[in-house]
């Protein structure tokens with residue numbers, strides 16, 4: 001089975017997933033894709049010897065080159081790991097129930113446009129939440145509204161800063177996302 005990982009930033013999740021899958025027979029991370037030529041994920045991919053594909057908005061939204069390439073590479077599962085753009089509907093339609101994402105909060109709370117990356121943790125702290133966590137879900141055309149696959153939570157102490165929450169949540173991401181991806185691929 002072959003997976004492709006989309007990332008826009010540091011790529012720590014992408015790295016953890018790719019590393020985890022190297023120990024699983026018949027599953028490989030074929031490609032890492034990014035919309036950000038400065039993304040840290042590019043260096044991580046290079047160290048992991050995984051090809052990187054960079055694209056801009058025009059390519060991503062005004063052509064179906066990315067979709068066609070993923071189909072040509074026979075990608076079985078598309079994994080979003082800190083990817084900051086909405087997936088084009090033609091790509092979502094070409095890979096029904098084959099695109100998953102991780103959101104750094106307990107959806108349906110703190111989801112939707114603008115609620116990504118650090119903003120989520122600020123909102124969680126501002127709301128006085130006593131817990132936060134991760135949500136791994138299928139991707140459809142409306143950001144964070146796809147079917148939920150897995151959630152894990154962590155406590156938020158009154159003294160926690162957004163940075164503290166981010167650290168606790170990222171630990172959950174690294175602990176669970178690789179395994180969930182492997183389980184999804186094994187079940188195909």
Ligand code: GRF
Nearest residue numbers: 009010011012013082103104
């Ligand atoms: C993670 O917090 C993820 O939940 C969010 O963006 C961040 C990506 O981190 N979508 P990294 O690029 O995988 O280190």
